[in-house]
Amino acid sequence: MTKIIDGKEFAQKIRNQVKEDSDNLFKNKQVQPCLAVVLVGENPASKVYVGAKTKMAAECNIKTKDFKMEDTTDQATLLKVIEELNNDSGVHGILVQLPLPKQIDERAVIDAIDVKKDVDGFHAINAGRLSIGGEMLKQAFIPCTPLGSLLLLKDTVPNLSGMNAVVIGRSNIVGKPMSQLLIEESCTVTIVHSRTKDIEAICSKADIIVAAVGRPEMIKSNWIKDDAVIIDVGINRIPSKKPDGSEGTKLVGDVDYNDVFEKSSAITPVPGGVGPMTIACLLRNTVTSAYRHAGLGDPRGTVDSESHDQYKDKYINH
Ligand code: NDP
Numbered sequence: 001m002t003k004i005i006d007g008k009e010f011a012q013k014i015r016n017q018v019k020e021d022s023d024n025l026f027k028n029k030q031v032q033p034c035l036a037v038v039l040v041g042e043n044p045a046s047k048v049y050v051g052a053k054t055k056m057a058a059e060c061n062i063k064t065k066d067f068k069m070e071d072t073t074d075q076a077t078l079l080k081v082i083e084e085l086n087n088d089s090g091v092h093g094i095l096v097q098l099p100l101p102k103q104i105d106e107r108a109v110i111d112a113i114d115v116k117k118d119v120d121g122f123h124a125i126n127a128g129r130l131s132i133g134g135e136m137l138k139q140a141f142i143p144c145t146p147l148g149s150l151l152l153l154k155d156t157v158p159n160l161s162g163m164n165a166v167v168i169g170r171s172n173i174v175g176k177p178m179s180q181l182l183i184e185e186s187c188t189v190t191i192v193h194s195r196t197k198d199i200e201a202i203c204s205k206a207d208i209i210v211a212a213v214g215r216p217e218m219i220k221s222n223w224i225k226d227d228a229v230i231i232d233v234g235i236n237r238i239p240s241k242k243p244d245g246s247e248g249t250k251l252v253g254d255v256d257y258n259d260v261f262e263k264s265s266a267i268t269p270v271p272g273g274v275g276p277m278t279i280a281c282l283l284r285n286t287v288t289s290a291y292r293h294a295g296l297g298d299p300r301g302t303v304d305s306e307s308h309d310q311y312k313d314k315y316i317n318h
Contacts, residue, residue: 003266005152005231011276014151018283019060021299025290026061033290034063035093035119035282036085040078040104041071046097053095053279060283065091075104079112086114092293093119093286098173116292119285120144122172130177133184138298141285146178148277149210149231150185156266157208157229161186166203168192168219168254169212174233178210199223211254219255227265230255233274 025031035057039050050066057064067081078096085094094117100106110118115125121141129140154160165187169175175191182189187208192199203209203223209230211219216236224230234254242248253270261267268274288298 002261002264003156005156005266005268005273007148007152007268007273007276010152010155011148011280014277014280014284015056015060017300018062018280018287021287021291022061024299025287025294025296029294029296031290031294032061032063033093033287034065034091035095035286036065036067036088036091038067038069038078038081038085038094038096040069040073040097041101043097043099046099050097053282056279057283057286060287062283062286071101073101073104075108078104078109082109082112086112086117089293091117092290093117093282095120095282117289119282119289121147121177121285127172127177130180133180137184138301141289142181142281143173143177144278144281144285145174145212145233145274146181147281147285149174149178149233149274150181151281152268152274152277153208153210153229153231154185160208163187163207164190164205165208165210166190166192166206167210167212168199168203169214169233171212174212178212178233182208182210209255213254215254216252217254217256217259219260221256221259221263224260224263226263228263230260230264230267231274232257232268232270235270235275 022033037050037053039046054064054066085091094113096109098106100109110122111124113123115123118126118141121143126140129136130142165182167175167179167189170191170193179189179191190202192202200223204225206228209224209228210233212233214234216238232253232255236252237249238252240248240250251271257269291299
């Protein structure tokens, strides 16, 4: 029977852990984790996303500082705000909501963030640490969507070693870091993209498919092998009739869920799969940063959680 991988429930579990870690840090070091969120412009999707982050941060006892800047903001002004946040010892995480208006060079802004506060994990140094792996990975912040995808995957398949994984998409935000995490888990990883030839044949050999494409319901049942595990990162809004027959929209993934369901052994739904994990992992990275700034070890390890009791013995109960 196919397992539906419930990202909503798993994300709640992570947020509960984050709250516990945040409370412990306050109790023992009188430090409340703080995330600065910088939003430039009026992108409606970004505004919704930033609102959700702020609300969930508050539920986890993480303080937020919001910076809303005009659409016409120039790069120098934005860089000045980032410099101030870098120098503010009360701020542990800095998130600049992407995309930025076209007059601003995104890479210059991301790389201006203090690498120790780069809780999105997009800084070139964090990307490099992930790429090198091993001990370096333990100092990195891992991008939130791939981290959330991996945590869901490992909850379903605890030992990924030797498995064939295909990642569809090669963006710096999802596809590339996801591939590197899977390599770190000793998977044999193939990355496919818009120029790949015979993509279906490649996918049909995969034990695991991670789809991060942005094409609604592209992956069909004839692309996958029996019992494949499917992680669908895609979030696409498509036209759909409402129950009363009027025109509306709905969210679908990059995978044709209904078509693929029977053939797969486990699958993330959209919505309710990877989506909720992204903010949960952002909050987790923020608390991790606050622990590091307080001179403590990571509360949950990088990907594999150190047992929490062990952690408490090591860092809190003395
Ligand atoms: P990008 O547009 O940056 O990257 C898409 C990738 O898909 C590219 O590498 C592109 O190839 C590849 N691609 C496009 N068309 C095809 C095709 N026909 N066949 C094979 N590969 C193709 O997107 P993102 O990585 O930022 O996001 C991917 C999806 O994940 C989107 O639906 C997005 O909404 C969603 N997303 C969800 C998040 C969440 O919180 N759950 C967070 C971030 C993203 P090429 O490089 O050759 O152009």
